[in-house]
Amino acid sequence: MSTDLDAHSSTHRLEAFSDGVFAIAITLLIIEIGVPHVDGDVTLAREIRDLWPSYFAYALSFFTIGIYWANHHSFTQMFKRTDHGFLMVNVIFLMAIAFLPFPTAVLGEYLKEGGQRQDAVTFYAFGLLLPAAGWLLVWLYARAKDLMVEGLDPGYLRFTTLQYVMSSVIYVLAALISLVAPWVALAGCTGLTFLYALPPRRPVFVDQRT
Amino acid sequence: MSTDLDAHSSTHRLEAFSDGVFAIAITLLIIEIGVPHVDGDVTLAREIRDLWPSYFAYALSFFTIGIYWANHHSFTQMFKRTDHGFLMVNVIFLMAIAFLPFPTAVLGEYLKEGGQRQDAVTFYAFGLLLPAAGWLLVWLYARAKDLMVEGLDPGYLRFTTLQYVMSSVIYVLAALISLVAPWVALAGCTGLTFLYALPPRRPVFVDQRT
Amino acid sequence: MSTDLDAHSSTHRLEAFSDGVFAIAITLLIIEIGVPHVDGDVTLAREIRDLWPSYFAYALSFFTIGIYWANHHSFTQMFKRTDHGFLMVNVIFLMAIAFLPFPTAVLGEYLKEGGQRQDAVTFYAFGLLLPAAGWLLVWLYARAKDLMVEGLDPGYLRFTTLQYVMSSVIYVLAALISLVAPWVALAGCTGLTFLYALPPRRPVFVDQRT
Amino acid sequence: MSTDLDAHSSTHRLEAFSDGVFAIAITLLIIEIGVPHVDGDVTLAREIRDLWPSYFAYALSFFTIGIYWANHHSFTQMFKRTDHGFLMVNVIFLMAIAFLPFPTAVLGEYLKEGGQRQDAVTFYAFGLLLPAAGWLLVWLYARAKDLMVEGLDPGYLRFTTLQYVMSSVIYVLAALISLVAPWVALAGCTGLTFLYALPPRRPVFVDQRT
Numbered sequence: 111m112s113t114d115l116d117a118h119s120s121t122h123r124l125e126a127f128s129d130g131v132f133a134i135a136i137t138l139l140i141i142e143i144g145v146p147h148v149d150g151d152v153t154l155a156r157e158i159r160d161l162w163p164s165y166f167a168y169a170l171s172f173f174t175i176g177i178y179w180a181n182h183h184s185f186t187q188m189f190k191r192t193d194h195g196f197l198m199v200n201v202i203f204l205m206a207i208a209f210l211p212f213p214t215a216v217l218g219e220y221l222k223e224g225g226q227r228q229d230a231v232t233f234y235a236f237g238l239l240l241p242a243a244g245w246l247l248v249w250l251y252a253r254a255k256d257l258m259v260e261g262l263d264p265g266y267l268r269f270t271t272l273q274y275v276m277s278s279v280i281y282v283l284a285a286l287i288s289l290v291a292p293w294v295a296l297a298g299c300t301g302l303t304f305l306y307a308l309p310p311r312r313p314v315f316v317d318q319r320t
Numbered sequence: 321m322s323t324d325l326d327a328h329s330s331t332h333r334l335e336a337f338s339d340g341v342f343a344i345a346i347t348l349l350i351i352e353i354g355v356p357h358v359d360g361d362v363t364l365a366r367e368i369r370d371l372w373p374s375y376f377a378y379a380l381s382f383f384t385i386g387i388y389w390a391n392h393h394s395f396t397q398m399f400k401r402t403d404h405g406f407l408m409v410n411v412i413f414l415m416a417i418a419f420l421p422f423p424t425a426v427l428g429e430y431l432k433e434g435g436q437r438q439d440a441v442t443f444y445a446f447g448l449l450l451p452a453a454g455w456l457l458v459w460l461y462a463r464a465k466d467l468m469v470e471g472l473d474p475g476y477l478r479f480t481t482l483q484y485v486m487s488s489v490i491y492v493l494a495a496l497i498s499l500v501a502p503w504v505a506l507a508g509c510t511g512l513t514f515l516y517a518l519p520p521r522r523p524v525f526v527d528q529r530t
Numbered sequence: 531m532s533t534d535l536d537a538h539s540s541t542h543r544l545e546a547f548s549d550g551v552f553a554i555a556i557t558l559l560i561i562e563i564g565v566p567h568v569d570g571d572v573t574l575a576r577e578i579r580d581l582w583p584s585y586f587a588y589a590l591s592f593f594t595i596g597i598y599w600a601n602h603h604s605f606t607q608m609f610k611r612t613d614h615g616f617l618m619v620n621v622i623f624l625m626a627i628a629f630l631p632f633p634t635a636v637l638g639e640y641l642k643e644g645g646q647r648q649d650a651v652t653f654y655a656f657g658l659l660l661p662a663a664g665w666l667l668v669w670l671y672a673r674a675k676d677l678m679v680e681g682l683d684p685g686y687l688r689f690t691t692l693q694y695v696m697s698s699v700i701y702v703l704a705a706l707i708s709l710v711a712p713w714v715a716l717a718g719c720t721g722l723t724f725l726y727a728l729p730p731r732r733p734v735f736v737d738q739r740t
Numbered sequence: 741m742s743t744d745l746d747a748h749s750s751t752h753r754l755e756a757f758s759d760g761v762f763a764i765a766i767t768l769l770i771i772e773i774g775v776p777h778v779d780g781d782v783t784l785a786r787e788i789r790d791l792w793p794s795y796f797a798y799a800l801s802f803f804t805i806g807i808y809w810a811n812h813h814s815f816t817q818m819f820k821r822t823d824h825g826f827l828m829v830n831v832i833f834l835m836a837i838a839f840l841p842f843p844t845a846v847l848g849e850y851l852k853e854g855g856q857r858q859d860a861v862t863f864y865a866f867g868l869l870l871p872a873a874g875w876l877l878v879w880l881y882a883r884a885k886d887l888m889v890e891g892l893d894p895g896y897l898r899f900t901t902l903q904y905v906m907s908s909v910i911y912v913l914a915a916l917i918s919l920v921a922p923w924v925a926l927a928g929c930t931g932l933t934f935l936y937a938l939p940p941r942r943p944v945f946v947d948q949r950t
Contacts (some may be wrong), residue, residue: 123759123813129333130763133340137418141351141771145425154430154439169415176411180404183333194810194939201806205799208767215775220784229784309404339543343550347628351561355635364640364649379625386621390614393543519614549753553760557838561771565845574850574859589835596831600824603753729824 124200125186131204132179135211139168139175142215164218167234170300171214175207177306178241185245188313189252190259199251203244213237221296231292232285238299239281246274266314334410335396341414342389345421349378349385352425374428377444380510381424385417387516388451395455398523399462400469409461413454423447431506441502442495448509449491456484476524544620545606551624552599555631559588559595562635584638587654590720591634595627597726598661605665608733609672610679619671623664633657641716651712652705658719659701666694686734754830755816761834762809765841769798769805772845794848797864800930801844805837807936808871815875818943819882820889829881833874843867851926861922862915868929869911876904896944 143164146157189196213234220230249271252258258267280302288295353374356367399406423444430440459481462468468477490512498505563584566577609616633654640650669691672678678687700722708715773794776787819826843864850860879901882888888897910932918925 127759127763127809129337130340130760131767133337134344134764134767135770136414137341137344137348138767138771140345140418140422141348142775143422145352145422145429148430148436154426154436155442158426158439158443168419172415172418173411176408176414179337180407180411197810198806198937201803201810204766204806205802208770208802209798212770212773212775216784216788219775220778226778226784229788232785233788307408339547340550343547344554346624347551347554347558350555350628350632351558353632355562355632355639358640358646364636364646365652368636368649368653378629382625382628383621386618386624389547390617390621517618549757550760553757554764556834557761557764557768560765560838560842561768563842565772565842565849568850568856574846574856575862578846578859578863588839592835592838593831596828596834599757600827600831727828 121186121189121192124192124197125183128182128186128200128204129179131208132175132182135208136172136175136179139171139211139214142211143168143218160222161218163221164215167214167218167221170303171210173307174238174303175210177303178207178245181306181310184310184312188259188262189257191257193255193257196248196251196255196257199244199248203241203248206240206244209240210237228288228292231288231296235281235285235288235295235299239278239285242274242277242281246278249274261315261317263314263316266311269311331396331399331402334402334407335393338392338396338410338414339389341418342385342392345418346382346385346389348421349381349424352421353378353428370432371428373431374425377424377428377431380513381420383517384448384513385420387513388417388455391516391520394520394522398469398472399467401467403465403467406458406461406465406467409454409458413451413458416450416454419450420447438498438502441498441506445491445495445498445505445509449488449495452484452487452491456488459484471525471527473524473526476521479521541606541609541612544612544617545603548602548606548620548624549599551628552595552602555628556592556595556599559591559631559634562631563588563638580642581638583641584635587634587638587641590723591630593727594658594723595630597723598627598665601726601730604730604732608679608682609677611677613675613677616668616671616675616677619664619668623661623668626660626664629660630657648708648712651708651716655701655705655708655715655719659698659705662694662697662701666698669694681735681737683734683736686731689731751816751819751822754822754827755813758812758816758830758834759809761838762805762812765838766802766805766809769801769841769844772841773798773848790852791848793851794845797844797848797851800933801840803937804868804933805840807933808837808875811936811940814940814942818889818892819887821887823885823887826878826881826885826887829874829878833871833878836870836874839870840867858918858922861918861926865911865915865918865925865929869908869915872904872907872911876908879904891945891947893944893946896941899941 143161146154146161148154148157213236217230217234220226253267253271281299284295284298284302287298353371356364356371358364358367423446427440427444430436463477463481491509494505494508494512497508563581566574566581568574568577633656637650637654640646673687673691701719704715704718704722707718773791776784776791778784778787843866847860847864850856883897883901911929914925914928914932917928
């Protein structure tokens with residue numbers, strides 16, 4: 111019993127720490143938008159409007175991290191215990207989440223500039239790939255070490271693995287597409303985020319099969 | 321019962337995450353005030369005093385977010401359950417809260433400069449409109465999806481909806497007024513914040529009607 | 531009973547929010563120390579050493595906020611309930627805590643520069659006065675509204691009020707002394723912080739009197 | 741019993757505050773990487789790639805703080821109670837954790853530059869020494885004040901003290917080595933971090949001895 115309690119407390123603590131990193135990373139995004147400097151003929155209103163790529167990048171990354179937060183809870187509910195290695199792969203996943211403000215700032219700064227747009231979008235797609243791959247890593251580790259709760263349907267497990275693999279593959283594709291068509295790649299990343307905003311499929315247990 | 325527990329845990333987790341974003345956004349406000357550079361004849365004391373628009377903007381935004389925090393608790397107590405869409409509209413509301421440090425910094429930087437004052441105040445009023453509209457969106461979503469606890473008085477519900485709509489309308493008016501009289505608009509926003517600092521009306525239930 | 535629960539939950543939530551602001555403000559202090567720029571003959575090692583006023587200001591403010599955090603818990607345990615106004619005066623206190631990184635940065639930047647040292651120390655003493663006065667305000671509000679737990683010894687209450695008043699008075703004195711002797715004022719502020727690091731006197735109840 | 745509860749609540753609150761500082765310090769690391777400025781012939785892609793020392797420093801410090809977080813929980817479980825001095829030495833430890841983003845930023849900025857590399861690595865090793873020494877200080881204080889839970893094996897206690905002393909000694913060595921061979925010292929620090937990522941030895945109790 112004390113082991114169960116430890117396991118629970120360990121999962122709980124991991125979730126609290128992850129929620130903390132989600133909340134901080136999401137709120138730090140705004141820091142990357144600098145106050146515009148007005149000089150000469152351009153009005154402040156125009157300078158503020160001209161920052162639209164930064165607002166777009168802010169909103170997209172905010173929504174992305176928000177979705178990770180919303181899904182992380184049902185995700186961690188699938189694990190009945192943790193071990194030290196599991197905490198470490200979770201730290202790697204959080205490292206990818208906390209990195210996102212940087213590609214977001216790069217996208218906001220260079221999306222409007224023709225010469226740098228393509229590099230900025232590629233880097234942003236890469237920035238989205240990192241947490242997707244980190245999430246997959248956490249999942250694969252948990253499956254390999256058998257940390258899951260009992261009774262999850264094998265078909266559901268296979269479906270979920272496939273889903274997480276596909277998510278990483280799609281961001282690799284988005285990064286590749288950005289090399290020739292940055293706007294298309296960015297539209298793809300945006301659409302994917304809205305797709306992820308749909309409710310995740312709930313865990314299916316063996317005895318729930320029809 | 322396990323669904324009730326899930327619902328409770330889901331509301332609790334939403335509140336903890338929101339409290340995290342409130343606490344971080346409110347504390348980040350100070351980062352936007354840069355250390356003044358002293359050069360030539362101006363003393364540091366004078367440079368520090370000349371930052372008064374930044375202190376004013378800091379205090380007003382800090383108080384505003386603090387009031388949202390204080391009211392959010394009794395707000396979420398009105399919801400008996402959440403769904404995935406509810407989490408998503410809450411993320412949109414938090415996006416608006418976390419955005420506030422940026423218009424605050426703009427207001428602090430340009431309030432004193434005649435040529436840019438009007439634009440800065442308009443943008444700040446817009447920055448206050450965003451969370452008011454986000455809060456309204458959360459409320460309308462919860463009403464449409466029937467997420468409320470049982471037995472709330474219909475009159476109280478109508479009153480509350482009207483109150484939240486009015487709040488957004490007032491900030492639109494403040495933004496419009498700022499186009500001709502920025503000081504009046506800013507005084508209005510400040511007064512409104514102090515008005516919101518008054519205790520919110522407690523939820524009224526059907527069987528409490530007199 | 532539900533009112534008791536509300537009261538407890540309200541105190542708990544206030545403490546959690548305050549702890550969040552303490553943790554964020556304390557951790558943000560480091561952001562204000564910028565990476566030095568090396569140019570010409572000066573080595574990086576020397577540039578890093580020359581930032582000693584920033585390290586000193588960092589350590590002093592970190593310790594100060596840490597002490598507020600440590601004392602805040604036994605402080606809030608003296609309140610049996612909260613009301614909306616109490617939340618608001620606590621927001622004002624937190625506004626003062628969250629402001630501290632700014633005078634800290636100013637002190638770190640200008641302590642070494644003879645011409646600006648005096649202004650920087652005065653401003654820093656003022657930055658320490660703000661949370662001391664905010665804490666006093668919270669205390670006076672709680673006493674006026676009778677939010678305290680039952681049975682606190684009147685002598686203890688008087689002693690505590692006097693202690694909090696003295697704390698604000700001392701920082702006013704430090705600010706005044708800094709006008710003529712900045713190093714003395716800064717030494718005083720530092721000594722006071724170490725004095726506060728001593729364990730606070732525990733609440734005394736009527737039936738504990740000897 | 742109320743003292744037990746106090747003790748538990750005090751440990752819990754310390755852990756929650758520490759977790760907050762860990763989460764914030766870890767997430768702030770990214771703020772230190774500035775958006776590159778593109779000028780002339782260099783592409784954005786190249787500027788982004790040229791920031792590799794910053795990415796390396798980010799990952800190493802992120803992992804380091806993550807390991808402190810993971811180990812802090814089993815660490816605090818060894819203490820059955822806290823006192824005011826214990827909170828204060830913990831604040832000193834957290835001061836060292838929260839300081840790490842600064843040497844991390846210095847390392848990221850100057851690792852590539854031959855003239856400053858050695859100073860940057862020495863400072864970074866010093867930045868890693870600080871929390872190791874702070875952790876040791878917390879441990880020694882707890883042993884001196886007898887804050888530990890009952891029944892810990894004396895051999896385990898001696899082993900743990902030795903381990904924490906060695907950790908600080910190793911970082912002193914790394915700082916010394918960096919004076920002549922910065923790359924070797926940095927490789928040592930990196931290797932040590934991966935070594936710490938291994939599961940910590942679990943507390944051994946007297947009646948568990950074989």
